[in-house]
Amino acid sequence: MECDDCVRRLDQLIDRELSGLELEEVQHHLDGCGDCTKRYKFEEGLKRLVKVSCEQGHAPAELRERLRQILR
Numbered sequence: 001m002e003c004d005d006c007v008r009r010l011d012q013l014i015d016r017e018l019s020g021l022e023l024e025e026v027q028h029h030l031d032g033c034g035d036c037t038k039r040y041k042f043e044e045g046l047k048r049l050v051k052v053s054c055e056q057g058h059a060p061a062e063l064r065e066r067l068r069q070i071l072r
Helices: 003-014 020-032 035-056 063-072
Strands: none
Touching: 003 020, 003 035, 020 035, 035 063
């Protein structure tokens, strides 16, 4: 798997939408690629931060709800 292919699948990996061979390929690539692993950790952390921020109530309720739906 090339880095471009892996990066395109990171959101699906974070959202646990990959399975079977696709999941294995992405995980195998991440095991051997420091750059993609850094990108994965960044993307995962960013998504977690946005989710936590929305739960704290600092954004308007409508925006929080829209973001929750997107982040599921």
